[in-house]
Amino acid sequence: MPFIDWESRFELGIENFDDHHRRLVSLINKVYDDYTAEAPSEVLGAVLEDLIDYASYHFYMEELWMDNNNYSRLDQHSAEHDKFRTAMIEFKRDYNQGKLNLSLELLMFLKNWLTDHILKTDSEYGVFIKSKGAGL
Numbered sequence: 001m002p003f004i005d006w007e008s009r010f011e012l013g014i015e016n017f018d019d020h021h022r023r024l025v026s027l028i029n030k031v032y033d034d035y036t037a038e039a040p041s042e043v044l045g046a047v048l049e050d051l052i053d054y055a056s057y058h059f060y061m062e063e064l065w066m067d068n069n070n071y072s073r074l075d076q077h078s079a080e081h082d083k084f085r086t087a088m089i090e091f092k093r094d095y096n097q098g099k100l101n102l103s104l105e106l107l108m109f110l111k112n113w114l115t116d117h118i119l120k121t122d123s124e125y126g127v128f129i130k131s132k133g134a135g136l
């Protein structure tokens with residue numbers, strides 16, 4: 001069973017961003033699988049890097065869309081993204097320097113942050129997009 005099971009309630013009904021979210025779930029599941037399989041730190045480091053890169057791309061695309069569409073809650077939304085970006089960058093730096101091990105605590109943070117963010121903050125712009133009848 002995957003660490004995060006994709007659930008229909010995660011879907012915003014916006015194909016592009018739903019695909020991004022599915023990919024983020026699958027990357028976090030990959031980190032979890034490698035962690036539980038006790039993969040070497042280079043392997044875990046590389047998959048964490050993939051997750052950080054993809055999350056950055058995804059956040060950028062959401063923020064760009066919000067900016068282009070005058071979404072009023074862009075600042076609050078991007079502040080939430082920043083918390084995740086900062087936490088991951090600090091974690092990756094410490095991990096690379098051997099100061100920190102990957103832990104179940106970090107994996108739970110990733111899981112909870114993403115699922116909460118999709119269900120609460122992202123769903124607000126999902127409603128906004130649909131109300132505007134706006135495409136992507």
Ligand SMILES: [Fe+2]
Nearest residue numbers: 062117121122
């Ligand atoms: Fe978001």
